[in-house]
Amino acid sequence: MLEIRDVNKKYGTKQVLTDVSFNVLPERMTGFVGGNGAGKTTTMRIILGVLSSDSGTVTLGGSKLTPADRRLFGYMPEERGLYPKMKVEEQLVYLARLHGFTSAAAKRNATNLLEQLGLGERANSPVESLSLGNQQRAQIAAALVHDPEVLILDEPFSGLDPMAVDVVVGVLKDRAVAGAPVLFSSHQLDIVERLCDDLVIIADGTVRANGSRESIRASHSTLRYELISSGDAGWLRSVPGVSVIEFDGGYALFDVDTEQTAQAVLRNAIGRGDVATFAPQHPSLAQIFKEVIR
Known part of the structure; x- marks a missing residue:
């Protein structure tokens, strides 16, 4: 279980996170919902160690996260970060190799992911030649290629048509079923409602609702x-x-x-x-x- 407890963060004099606390459970999809500037991305970056919090803790399985733990995370930023002139499969293999995979294992993972995400025919295409929707699929593949134990995804469905959303949902659910805690943010509330098991709603840096989808609906x-x-x-x-x-x-x-x-x-x-x-x-x-x- 990924546990975020009493996390606070200021930028100068502006308080952007106030006592943020929630859990991301194994084998479950947790939707992270809030408007622009609500604190979602800041929270995700603190979980990943990209930012430090002013106070509070982030633990995995009850232990404080170390750099080695975070290497087991799969992260997809909202901004696309792939090399535009590099071929899609070549880039995925490169990223998997950075995580210690052998060339054969990296190639196998990359090929399988591209097939699952409907990009098999574009494996040898430069990223910049892909449509925006296919670039988004490639970015998701980059977050998954090293078989992460935890997934943190910032707006993974942005720019995807309904059929592509269903493909990505299937891949992410498979990861959750295999045991990974999955945290994803999205402005597309209909997708969050359909996909998530648990839900965190944040506004003005404060968690306003937190729990299973059913318990929040009931309350x-x-x-x-x-x-x-x-x-x-x-x-x-x-x-x-x-x-x-x-x-x-x-x-x-x-x-x-x-x-x-x-x-x-x-x-x-x-x-x-x-x-x-x-x-x-x-x-x-x-x-x-x-x-x-x-």
Whole structure:
């Protein structure tokens, strides 16, 4: 487990991180979400040892990280950092060799990754000749080629079309299933919601929400229901304990004060005609994000 505890950081007089604490668990994907300037990249750089914190600790398996530990990390920066005129596979082999792989093992890893990421046919192309989306895939391959034990990825889905996102998601999930803690940031909340097991929301350098995706949803859920029926649902407006959010003919979205009120609404709706849908509604990650950063 990668553990970040009470990390603080200032740039001059500006406090950019305040007591940042969260865990990145093995075999799980942790989404790291926040607006521009929220502190995501600074936190990642402190984890990687690129920046030092003013206070706080970063540990792996309960032990303070050493330079040798960090060599086992795979990092993908938001800014592309590959050599533009170098061939894609040649560059991956070079990076793996820097991590101590034999030439044969480095070549094997590079070839396998390029195939998994859909870049097999571009292995001998210079990086600068690739589309921006394919350059992003190559950057991801560079973070993975040395078989890292921990993955830290800053905006890995930027510039990828939906099909490419699915390919990358599959590769990252395989790494998580194999035991790696995976921390990734993204502005694409729909992808984070679909992909992550755990979630950290940061704003103004402070963690505002932290936990499993399900627990965060549950803690921010209201007693909100959707009703789709054959009759006019306007009668809901006069029911005590019901607050109608949206209404259109037989469709209604509404909050209730108790579960008992919800059950009473269902009985009433069934008595008035056919009920196609009566279901609780959970907030999306985008809705939770807007709520917690206020």
